[in-house]
Amino acid sequence: MTNSKTGVLMMIGACTIWGFSPLYYKLLVHVPPLELLAHRTVWSFVVFAGLLAVQGRLGALRTALGTVRNAATLGLAALMISANWFLFIFSVQAGHVTQTSLGYYMFPLVSVLLGVLVMKERLARMQWVAVALAALGVAQLTWGLGAAPWISLILAVTFGLYGLIKRNLKTGAVVSVTGEVALLSGPALLYLGWLHGQGAGVFGSDAVTTALLVFSGLLTALPLVLFSGAAQKLSMATVGLMQYINPTLQFFCAVVIFGEALTLYHTLAFGLIWLALALYSGVSLTQERARRRRSMTSPAEAPL
Template identity: 45%
Template structure:
């Protein structure tokens, strides 16, 4: 029987979560002809319904009701909702426009953005190695700007939006499942109005074909499943262990971009990735050095 402290089960849940997230480009590439904005609308609608069903089955409505009864405290949750929606929408756009390499780079950069935000916003102390890792990320962006003449804006916005989301999410006293449900509930009215507008204008693809309808509905389930697996991993693993598994997601996206979507990898892009990977290696080494000792669980 699996317990909440079983690390093998935790690794299994973690692998499942990050493998699903890493394979997202293959799923969203199936939406041929459906704009990213419309996919985002249905992702909000159907994930909200699916999460409500999961919360009902698990009988965990109490924290959701308590959060909704205090609208004055929902400011950070609303900010989280806007940030995660922007992140989702831009990610879908990156897949549809075959810029998965940029998306991959953005998620590789996220841990380093988290370190920088922790220092700038929370006044956390940055170790020497973490500082060097963040500096390498800055050098990677500067390299692209100098040699290509353009910023990798998709990578930057994905990393900054998800990093800021994580920063605000830590300040919200809700677990992952309840928090995501409240976030999608706050977005639900806007998503409903947007869908009604598309339908009235004759621009909705929802009932265009059975396959498109099924994919749009499935987008909600696909959104929630890795979150549930991640929650199972977070309860069983130390934070440092979970952090190492996290690199599976952008690594898979990187491989899918090259091997499935045949995206070109220029020398400048390769140099940018090399700088980011070096920074992540330093960051990971620093995190491993500061890991909790055996028998002491990290925060979940």
């Protein structure tokens, strides 16, 4: 099997796990979101640290956390991803998976805006049109519902900021995420210890709940490992396009499996954002092909 085919399968696997993850969190609706987040953090650290230990790469984790600057950067990234995880868990349990789906559809375009505002990147005209269409979708949804889709917006912004913060880190994806959950595991363990001291913790209350809580570590780690492997084998444009599998499956879970209401305003918002993503992705693919053609043409072969 070629590298590209392996990469595609790995990317499909990662996005499928992420996309159907609301089914898992619905099974734990009796666990408060903050407690579930704490367990996810701790068990994720166990899995990631174990993986690095098997690979003989625990030294890379010490290096990643060895300087104040790196540790501060990972700490800030950890705050963003933990906020994102908490809101996602809360939204699934509260029956707002449609909004989480919308948020992850919006995330690529929020990342584009952050790139323009913070990194001073420049966009092509059609990319600006795509951003405007997405903004129009959010605006009409806000007007129609009488309130902004805060869950979608916060999910998109926190995930966008998370990517922006990690942009200049030299450490790999698995090492950096291990560092993040390592920083969060201390407070998480303290919270869980306090909770059980009050007699309120659910861990150990029954075998199924306990097993599901432990499984949260693998559910977090496996798709990230698959995604990291796919990113090394596929072009960035392909990775970007295939990431839409995740919110599409979340949308399927929300509407078909959970039976969440889909208003006309939601339909219009999704339509405008899908159109925006199609335009932006088309421009990105064209730009990447142009870069490839330029890189394949050496100065000596270039026409006079």
